[in-house]
Amino acid sequence: MSREPLIQIQDLNVEYRTVRGAVRAVENVSFELYENEVFGLAGESGCGKTTVANAMTRLLKPPAYITGGKLLFRDADILSLDAEQLRAFRWDQLAIVFQSAMNALNPVLTIGNQIIDAMQAHQAISHEEARAHAKRLLRTVGIDMARVDSYPHQLSGGMRQRAVIAIALALNPELIIMDEPTTALDVVVQKQILQEIKDLREQFGFSILFITHDLSLLVEISDRIGIMYAGKFVEAGPAHEIFRDPKHPYTNRLMNSFPTVHGPRRELLGIPGAPPDLIEPPAGCRFHPRCDVAIAGECDRIVPPLIRIGGQRDVACHLVKAEEAVS
């Protein structure tokens, strides 16, 4: 893996201004995404993972506001791009596949024409060339080339999602953001598409920001992952290390919330309570009201900073700090 950061996010803050007050959806989030890397963002609904992706692509619309932080693509400041630069950035360098993307296809245009549109809007390319390329792209994502003239309703959900991935690949981007790209799909179709994504990455070498609530899936596909809770990073690091040895109590409890088909069957506990209201998030560590190892007087008062604990691992927890200090 090359060590050149493609995307750098520094101290990102996003809030949604509602009639009840400001929802602090993302607070002081920082991470880098390197070239040819899959970075996974995990967390429950409302933890801010999609908001991070939308901030990166400047897709946030009022009432959402970026209230602080820096977003860099290589050396370019994403937040200061003008409309024309933004348009170029969004397709040439970056593409997005949403969870409901398969429903975002235009129902009155053929799949082929939608791919051709994306190409012709950004490149000087003849219709014939674009069509030939569209056919190759469809074949690449595992769709029969003859389907180039099919309409979306003639394809199954899995095929439509593949078509969306084909459109995302049309301009050979350096980064593809995939926000729950397989969540609406059945598990066998999900597996087929993930396999396809893996093959495509070997072929084209793009980076992926992969967002999902399904930790098993995320660990399987990602090089590094970040775990979000209530708008903040609680833990980040190499996927398999976090899976083997989670440091943050939330990560630990989350991993023990998933029944699995692998290994012995065991009793699982889940996490008591529910994620907090982000208009008035809990003081101190946002997880402390649900944490069974919280230190009274510390976790409920002092915000734990995200600290490097060796290797490439970052954790935001008072307990981990204490443990490291002793050893």
Added chain:
Amino acid sequence: MSQIAKGKQPVLEARDLSKDFHTGGAFSGGIVKAVQGASFKLYRGHVVALVGESGSGKSTIVRMLARLHEPTAGEIFYNGEAVLSQRGRRALLRYRSQVQMVFQDPFGSLNPVHRASHAVQRPLKIYNKGLNRQKLRDKLEELFAMVSLTPVDEFIEKYPHQLSGGQRQRIAIARALAAEPEVILADEPVSMLDVSIRLGILNLMARLRDEQGIGFLYVTHDLASARYFADEILVMYAGFIVEQAPAEALISDPQHPYTQMLLAAVPDPNRGLKTEAIEMEGEIPDLTSLGGGCPFAPRCQHVMDICNQAMPAATTLEDGRWVRCYLYEDELAPA
């Protein structure tokens, strides 16, 4: 975990249930064979999971058992009594009080203009006539406590929008319990909840199974949660139940090629993304144009000539499990 009471009477039994839906338009019409010949038994204090992908027919089975859809063929037995021939409002009411449902969407299944108490009180009044005010209140508090919505006084007064998804699903379960059912049909009851909340609901249902002896039919697309909660798993594909086995046996030693493929597709963090030994080609067939053979044949690595001719009957294996696949019929089994 509860034992299958061999020789005991099942509380609910489906025998050869089938359901056809007619689709029609000005230009096309057809028959969707949503469920074909589904048979299984559900015992008290026992959980049967019905697992399959979208469109496999699992919800249709639930709807037939809840008597929301009239089966095209087959029979439903409740404590040994055939129920489909029982007509009339009172018979239906009695059956529905014993066989309750919990739906997938806790955001859509509670009336937003009524307090939580309303949802739970209604079945108490309908199925349990003659409760006086005090008895009704006692019963209500007992039910809220049973699903761990405490402090009870506080939750009884809340409106659905003041509750989280998990809390709403607990109300939906309390509502089902109010009728004092023997069976609860739970159709994807946790799939819309946050991952940290799901376990709480599954553990609650497991407790109700153990403490109240309720039989659950648990419908899910998630094999892992089926393994966690169920005693027995049924796997559906394109309208057919293709395999039935005790939960652990099914997970550790799947027999039907479709079950094997489904298990291989479950994400495994220990494995990392690597090419599978099992090919995952193709998609679920169109249920309007099924041939006479096994619907999985076009995707099956072990396909034989006979597979395209007729759907195999169930072959009984050890431990009371069975599979509908020609690979396991003795005379055809490969050496």
